[in-house]
Amino acid sequence: MRPITAEFASWAAQVELGSLPAPVIARTKALVLDLVGNIVRARHDAESTPALLAAVRGLGLCGGTAAVFGDAARYTPAGAALVNGALAHSLDFDDTHAAGSLHPGAPVIPAALAAAEIAGATGAELIAGIVAGYEATNRIALALPAGAHYDRGFHPTATCGAFGGAVAASRVFGLDAKGIEDALGIALSQASGSLQFLANGAWTKRFQVGWSAMAGLTAAMLAREGFRGAAQALEGKHGFLRAYAPSPSPDRVLEDLGTVFELMHTAVKPYPSCRYGHAAIDAAIALRAEHGLKADEITKVTVHLPAKGMLLIGEPAAKKAEPANVVDGQFSGPFVVASALATGAMGWESYALLEDATVRALARRVACIQDNEIEAEFPKNMSGRTTVETARGTFTRKVVVPKGEPDNFLSDAELAAKFHGLADAILSRPKAEQLAEAILALEQAKDVTAMTRLAGPVNAVRLAGE
Numbered sequence: 001m002r003p004i005t006a007e008f009a010s011w012a013a014q015v016e017l018g019s020l021p022a023p024v025i026a027r028t029k030a031l032v033l034d035l036v037g038n039i040v041r042a043r044h045d046a047e048s049t050p051a052l053l054a055a056v057r058g059l060g061l062c063g064g065t066a067a068v069f070g071d072a073a074r075y076t077p078a079g080a081a082l083v084n085g086a087l088a089h090s091l092d093f094d095d096t097h098a099a100g101s102l103h104p105g106a107p108v109i110p111a112a113l114a115a116a117e118i119a120g121a122t123g124a125e126l127i128a129g130i131v132a133g134y135e136a137t138n139r140i141a142l143a144l145p146a147g148a149h150y151d152r153g154f155h156p157t158a159t160c161g162a163f164g165g166a167v168a169a170s171r172v173f174g175l176d177a178k179g180i181e182d183a184l185g186i187a188l189s190q191a192s193g194s195l196q197f198l199a200n201g202a203w204t205k206r207f208q209v210g211w212s213a214m215a216g217l218t219a220a221m222l223a224r225e226g227f228r229g230a231a232q233a234l235e236g237k238h239g240f241l242r243a244y245a246p247s248p249s250p251d252r253v254l255e256d257l258g259t260v261f262e263l264m265h266t267a268v269k270p271y272p273s274c275r276y277g278h279a280a281i282d283a284a285i286a287l288r289a290e291h292g293l294k295a296d297e298i299t300k301v302t303v304h305l306p307a308k309g310m311l312l313i314g315e316p317a318a319k320k321a322e323p324a325n326v327v328d329g330q331f332s333g334p335f336v337v338a339s340a341l342a343t344g345a346m347g348w349e350s351y352a353l354l355e356d357a358t359v360r361a362l363a364r365r366v367a368c369i370q371d372n373e374i375e376a377e378f379p380k381n382m383s384g385r386t387t388v389e390t391a392r393g394t395f396t397r398k399v400v401v402p403k404g405e406p407d408n409f410l411s412d413a414e415l416a417a418k419f420h421g422l423a424d425a426i427l428s429r430p431k432a433e434q435l436a437e438a439i440l441a442l443e444q445a446k447d448v449t450a451m452t453r454l455a456g457p458v459n460a461v462r463l464a465g466e
Contacts, residue, residue: 004235004250008139009180011257012132012167017124017443020131024261025443028127028134030415031095033439034268035105036069037422038094039087040455041348043070044426046090047326048203052210056083066117067449070426072456077114081165081217084110086210089157091348092330093272093422097265098405099379100141100160101150101308104266106209107161108133108168111216115169116448118221123445125172131263133168133216136184137161138262140234143252144245147308147379150195154244158193158208163233163240165216166223173224183219185229188240190215198312201327267405268415271346273330276309279384279399280333284340287388287395295342295362297390303333304371304385304398306378314368321364326351334366335359337386348422373398381405 017025043049056062061079068075068083075083088094088106095105112129115121121129140160141149149156166187170180193208223229232239234253241248271281280303287293305314313333314320323329329336329351339350342359353359377383377400387396401408410418416436423432431454438451445451 001232001235002251003232004253005184005231005233005239006177006181007254008136008234008257009184010177012136012171012180013175013177015128015132015171017128020128021261024131024263025127027264028130029440029442031105031263031266031268032109032130032442033419033436034415035088035094035109036435036439037419038091039068039084040070040426041422042087042090043068045348046087046206048090048206049087051203052083052086052207066114067452067455069455077118078214078217080117081110081114082210082214084113084210085213086206089209090206091272092274093269093348096267096269096275097138097141097262098267098275098382099265100138100156100262101146101379102137102141102156102160103209104134104137104157104161104164106157107212107216108137108164110210110213111165111220112168112172113448113452114217115172115220117452119173121172121448123442123448123451125174126448127443129168129172131261132171133164134263134266135257135261136167137164138265139253139257140164140240142262143234143241143249145249145379148245148247150308150311152245153195155193155195155205155208158212159191159240159244161209161212162187162191162215162219165213166219167216169217169220170223173220175220175224179223181231181233182227182229183223185231185233186219186222186227187216188230188233190219191240191244197327198331201325203327205327265406268410268418270403270410270414270418271336272348273336273346274313275382276305277303277313277333277336277384278402278404279382280305280337280386281340281346282399282402283384283386283397284337284388285344285346287386287397288341288344291395293341293388293390293395295358297392298341298362298365298388299391300389301337301341301362301366302387303337303366303368304374304387305333305368306375306383307370308378309333309382309384310368310370314370317368320368321366323354326354329354332363333368334363337366338363341388
């Protein structure tokens with residue numbers, strides 16, 4: 001049996017800024033910027049945040065020196081990893097890896113940041129850790145593969161993310177290959193995450209991603225102190241890949257390692273909802289603009305999806321047509337497409353339309369179907385098609401590569417607009433600009449805490465109701 005875990009750990013221990021291609025460094029900083037914007041806004045606008053923070057306070061995870069973005073308080077490193085990770089995923093606006101069917105940034109970046117604050121790491125060390133963590137998360141998902149993992153009810157962002165967080169934090173700590181291998185073995189005991197949140201719009205989806213960030217940091221810290229982890233954590237008889245999926249391909253973890261960066265195959269979301277609906281949203285916005293569509297003239301809408309998309313945003317049809325809360329809306333193909341057709345946009349503010357009579361009526365006229373032509377594009381692309389029927393004709397558009405994917409990535413201006421659209425209301429425009437500038441110059445930072453200090457204080461007006 002090939003020693004997959006040991007070989008990956010050996011590679012991860014050697015990752016450093018000077019060995020990374022310039023596009024990988026630039027993309028890493030863009031992904032950090034994107035995630036931080038999500039964290040800042042979710043700290044104040046996600047409905048699950050007050051309960052999360054109350055529990056963190058109750059557990060004694062406040063009062064340290066580690067930063068949570070958008071928060072004036074300070075937390076213990078474990079608390080910061082947990083909260084930043086959960087907030088990063090709370091808007092469902094965080095980055096995605098299509099083939100791995102997960103969100104790598106939310107568990108990886110918070111674990112790496114907490115480790116960097118503990119170690120007093122440089123920006124260069126932080127970037128190296130994040131790259132290694134993304135490669136772990138994405139490659140492990142590909143080896144499962146993620147589709148088979150989903151079929152067993154697991155949430156790969158949380159399960160694979162625990163390993164990515166462990167690798168990221170370990171690399172920031174400067175652990176050698178054996179130390180990273182131990183950290184992966186320790187992460188194996190903590191890898192968890194269930195899709196059962198779909199049953200009632202539970203907040204567990206957000207929490208389990210934050211938990212994976214904290215689990216990864218914990219695994220790295222234990223390994224740093226000499227705690228022994230399970231060998232062959234990935235490929236072993238009772239290792240992650242064989243225990244969590246029926247027919248894994250362990251060698252996929254190492255395929256083209258160091259020459260092909262799966263981080264570069266990671267997308268940034270233009271809409272705060274499940275990625276499987278984004279191609280359909282792109283198509284809906286384009287059809288509305290091209291044909292001047294009005295919500296009241298639309299008699300029927302058909303959203304064409306791959307099978308995995310149907311699982312998350314298409315079925316059961318009756319529930320998806322009547323979302324009861326934000327999480328339901330984030331995973332409702334009918335709601336997000338109806339919002340896009342009714343308003344020409346799908347942003348965080350669109351969830352105020354959950355009670356809008358026009359949007360709800362239109363959502364009831366949206367049907368999601370599995371489409372073999374769309375299925376043929378998966379998993380390379382999360383494609384989709386939207387067909388709109390009206391009295392004056394039927395209009396349809398297929399989107400193969402949705403906006404934000406690596407082959408259709410957001411421009412620097414679009415990335416900045418997304419960040420400021422999320423962060424300015426909380427931090428103020430000047431402070432948000434300072435934070436963005438620090439992130440985009442991260443490789444020059446002698447100490448990461450110079451950047452994390454810009455996480456707060458937040459706008460006092462936003463804090464008044466807390």
